[in-house]
Amino acid sequence: MPFDLDRYQQLRTSTRAGAEVHYVEHTGSTMDDARAGASSDGVASCGRAYVAGEQSAGRGRQGRTWVSAAAAGLYATYHLCPPSIERAPLLSIAGAVAALEAIEATSGLRLELKWPNDVLHEGRKLCGVLAESRIDGGRVDAFLGVGINLRSQPDLPPEVHAIATSIEAAGSAVLAREDLLAALSTALEPRVEQAAGASEMLLADWRARLGTLGRRVALATPSGAVDGEAVDITASGELVLRLDDGSTRAFAAGDVTTARPHAGEGPSESAGNPG
Missing domain, CATH: 2.30.30.100 (SH3 type barrels.)
Incomplete structure (x- = not known):
């Protein structure tokens, strides 16, 4: 299904995060696409979102594979340029908070976070976040991958169905990817700025939504x-x-x-x- 870049740009209010989108229908991994784009374009790629309709080798945390079927989810990686490598780990937190905020704003669902950066609906995983970083010629490159389950995938193994959910399965209308990505870029920008400044507000907001605490x-x-x-x-x-x-x-x-x-x-x- 084609991605409507014009609609996305009309909805987005961020000035840097996702100001440019590189979209392909099929790819191995948007994380790899972002790394390649950063290597070829350097600082000009900072803020760019690499988005795919389908991934054949999507990555999750702890070396897992992220199942990324066509039209079943939003698969995106942002190339970010934090001021120092010490700030890069905070981008994972920024991404989790922003993803939760974007999904809640567009779907009406009430969500929570599981440490460190999974987004859950009623205890089942709806969204995952993966952050990687490197130093390239003195520039810090960070890559923030976000995978959001829009629709249920009936061909997944039973053990995956038991722990995963989607916006559709949670009872919300299935969102257009353009709308959700615009909300994500808009929510992500201030959170990235907070991560760059090691803001206490970012950590406080993250902590407030962690359902893990107290359990x-x-x-x-x-x-x-x-x-x-x-x-x-x-x-x-x-x-x-x-x-x-x-x-x-x-x-x-x-x-x-x-x-x-x-x-x-x-x-x-x-x-x-x-x-």
Whole structure:
């Protein structure tokens, strides 16, 4: 299905994020497209959004594959140029908050975040965010990938259906990709600026929407699984768990594989990656 660039530009109010869109119907990965564009065009590519109707090798967190069927989702990667490599990790947080805001604004759904950057509807994953960065000739290149499930994909494995959802499955009308990308670019721009300045507001807004906090979780880390209660987030975005022995420990990376509410709270949170 063709992407209506004119409609997108009419709806977008950002001045840099997504001011230019590179759209293709089919690609391997928009993340790879963005990396190639940054290599060939340099600083002129900063802010550009690389969008595809379908990906054959879309990437998710932790080396997973992001299933990216035609017309089933919005698949985009933004090339961003943060002022320093130290600021690049905050772009993942900026992307998660902006994606949540954009989806809520256009769909009317109420969403929450799962640490570090998954967007959930009623405990099931609706959107994923992936951030990568590099230094190229003294310039910091950051690549922010966003995958939003618009429609259900009936041919997905049952185990994926159990943890994933879509805007359609959540009960909202299926959104036009142009409308959703315009809302995403508009929401992303101020969040990127906050990330560049290490704004406390960005971290506060992210923390306020994290459904992970206050729950008993099992965190899968590179060194093994850790159980504990998610009690806090550090200034650098690490998840703080209170372990069974009463001590606390901060984790910079990992997957929240289960999150069980305290007694009296709502249903358990599912976790995972829809692709």
